[in-house]
Amino acid sequence: MKLIAIDLDGTLLTSKSKPSKEGLDAIKATISKRHKVAICTGRAYFDVKGLIDADLNMNIPIISSNGAAVNDENGQLLRQTPLTQEAAAAAIQYLSEQDVYFEIFCPEAIYSPFDGEDKLQAEIDMLISANPDMDRDTLWKSALIQFQQFGIKPINDPMEVIQAGMPVYKLLIFTYDEHKLERIREHYHHNTSVHTTAAAQLTLEIIAKETDKGKALSYLADHYGIPLSDTIVIGDNYNDVSMFRVAGTKIAMGNAVDEIKQLCTQVTLTNNEHGVAHALIHLLEL
Template sequence: MKLIAIDLDGTLLNDSGKLNSYDIHIIKKVLQAGHKIAICTGRATFDVQSLLKNDLEGLKGISIIASNGANILNDNFQLIDSTPINRQSIKKITDYLIQQNLYFELTTSHEIMVPIDGKEILQTEIAKVISQDPIINEQELWEQAIPQFSQSGIKPVNKSDWLATCKNKKSNINLPIYKILIFSYDHKKLLTTANTFTNDTDLSLTSSAKYNVEIISRHINKGISVNSLAEYYHIANEDIAVIGDNHNDLTMFQVATIKVAMENAIPEIKELSSFITRSNNQNGVAYALEHQLQLIH
């Protein structure tokens, strides 16, 4: 039995954010062969469940590693481990992001809180980019942001209410926050933000796309959680395989024995890979599982 950890965006999802039918077909065959599949993503658990609901619901063997490792769910979608960001760090980060007028998201166990004026923030940034370079296509820029607003569980929040909103209304207990994502078309602002928090000993920073920075607890990442899930299922390290494409996949590529990079992956991922498969628009996951890892007999 092997554990195969598969990233979503840029890997299992095509550029339109959809699951490829042939990838699904092959994943089902891999599960039927007795292997374990883990969806390993920066997305929230409930967002992953929503994406998988129509095509993979009810199939035994699919686990979820969400929020870049901060949540681990077994193949019954029961939470087996979670690692939130500490409260002091959350306040420090949100105060900074509000002051900089940046779009950001706070992921809890059941919703993703975003600024109530989030779309306006990004539209203002797009207008600024186009004013500096009129050749840039406005629609193409906006399409980069659409996945942020199409996630499940989006909850617009007034900026003054951030920390008050991050409480359980019945118990008044602070809700754990597992990931903070910053999205911006202003490269300088994004870089400055990353530099501001990169040396914070309580935080870990990564990215899953050109226009974002993702912050989680320093004590977790995809690699740590892939190892934890393998231990949970009593799967040896040599039987762990990973498939991914971007910066937030690097830690799982560093811990796995078998590493498959997508054709559309960043160079750093390809350098660590055992195989390079086809792109996310060409059933790259299915090709890797069927032909490179040879998990179907």
């Protein structure tokens, strides 16, 4: 038996942020051969369920929020590594001061300040002012992915999350301003309780120091009694690096960033070419 961990954005999802039907069919075929398949993503657990449940039509383990939560195929929470309440509160306060759009990932919902959309529209205005050839609709499509997540809820005061004592799995920043991203990344560079990662351009994520996909994958493999040498990972971006470092077989998407390709065992096709299906069917001969 092998454990195959598959990323979503840029991997199983096409550029339209929809699951590849061919990829889902290959996952079903892989499970029918008595292998374990898990989703391993930066997305929230309920967002993953909303994206794939209807088409996959079977329950599988899910590593969500970049490893902050691990659920088995029955939906039982096996492990969680949220930020401390102090670190989460400090991050919310800091991000509020940076005038950026951000989201707070909790077990039951993703909370986003009410004025977040206005902040992004203002950034687009500034970009177009400096670069008149840029297309507003194209820019806005990048942001729409955030607003179309399952379970996202607007909130007046983000500190309400802390006051309610909710676990915070991660904070996600989305901004068109690369200088803001770099400033936030540098702010947390030497932090002892949290670190940052990224799953896509224009984003940055703040998670607990002990949280990453690699640790979550190692935990899940141990839970099922599967050696790490019998684990396979498929991914494309920086937040996949930790699981590429621990897995036995590492498959990079054709559209993966160079750092992932340098760590990989094999390269498959791109997400728009159904690279997950190609990897499972042709490269791994599962």
